[in-house]
Amino acid sequence: MSNAPFQDTMSDQYVHWFRNSAPYINAHRGKTFVLLFGGEAVNHDNFHNIVHDIALLHSLGINLVLVHGARPQIDENLAEMGISTPMHNGLRVTTREALRGVLDAVGSIRLEIEALLSMGLANSPMFGAKIDAVSGNFITAKPYGVRDGVDFGLTGEVRSVDVEAIGKNLVNHHIVILGPTGYSTTGEVFNLLAEDVAVSAAVALKADKLICLGDREGIQSDDRLLREMIPNEVDQYLRGKKLDTELLRHMNAASDACRAGVKRVHIISYARDGALLQELFTRDGSGTLITNDPYEEIREAEIEDIGGMLELMRPLEEEGILVRRSRERLETEINHFVVIERDGMIVGCAALYPLPVDEKNPASGEIACVAVHTNYRNGDRGSELLEFLEKRAAGKGLKKLFVLTTRTALWFVEHGFKQAPVDDLPTERKALYNFQRNSQVFSKNI
16 A cells, blocks of 8 residues: 555645745854753753754854753762762852862763764764864853852852854854853862853853753643743742752743843753754744743733824824824724834834725725834834734735825835725725825735
8 A cells, every 4th residue: 555645745744844944044044042951961862863953053054052061960970989069059069079070070971962963974964064063161260159158169150251262163163062160260160050151151142042951841831831931920930939950940041141132042842852943943833932022012002002102103194104193083993903012112003994895895904004113113013013913804804905005105015015096995985085195005915
């Protein structure tokens, strides 16, 4: 029995996925990603696949900095050495006797990662990859000191990151490997928290993403995966909890990184094959995204937004780009409007008016009053408003959209609208057409 239909289906799915991933491939090329994973990930059976995916990201022109932990390996070394090191607030108290076990663990993991990145067997994902991985004294550290009466010994925290040296290696297409150790100006070595290294590196390098690979799919609430969070929500989740699990440390790192300027932090699973690729190259991703972006969101307008909407619209009304609307009119038509709110400020608005049904246009609507604050016109906010309203129109069963404009005809053409005669408007809307204003009419089937 032939399995050709099954193969055709799989091929179609592959082609569909590959085409849909193209925008992400283009968007990620030349960007800098910091990948954080603990020693648990290195021990996991899926780590070889993660390395293959890292090689793929490298081949797509993404600059990569890998930050690894070594906690289980250090525990194993110290147990063999008969050394006990207490933990306090999630940090190990590192004695001088224990440091040798720390360095042995960190060094062995670095060598293992370098070896995996050097694989080049034929018929393997690494064939022909030719990846150069580098490590070095890129992290300067300082003592963590005495906290809560506890002397942490040779446990330290990041003092600075050698951005210039790391940057030169990234320009030369090297993958940079950073371990949980740092060096002082006096030549001492300190045991660091891998999350501290990752956040410090991501912030210093102005990385586009910090990706944390942990033992969970992401952040869950009531057995439901939270696809997206903002730092304030992360803080609420962490409130009252000790950072003694990998997930909580990753969440704390994500919150710190976002507030320090890293645009996006992803928490995904190292145990799930392909989670890294799915997170980066599909719309839904595979884990949890923490970002400040939701401070800017498109939503339905409310009465309280009218003041901000009027500030947006007045300059455009004075230029004759928009038809003047009074506060009273906006109050009665508020249900037709959507707004872009950015951290409490209205930076964009637009309206969708259902049009009367007639024989030519059984179900249509009019896009109107598209306005974006002058300080925020360098992005795609106008396009996002239009896309939001088109989806809203489709959800209402509308089949066609009209827009009347005097100044922005080209912009609407670029978004799929075509010029139409005034006679194409529904009869009742045509009766209200202002021939003195002489707006151009455009339409788009949806």
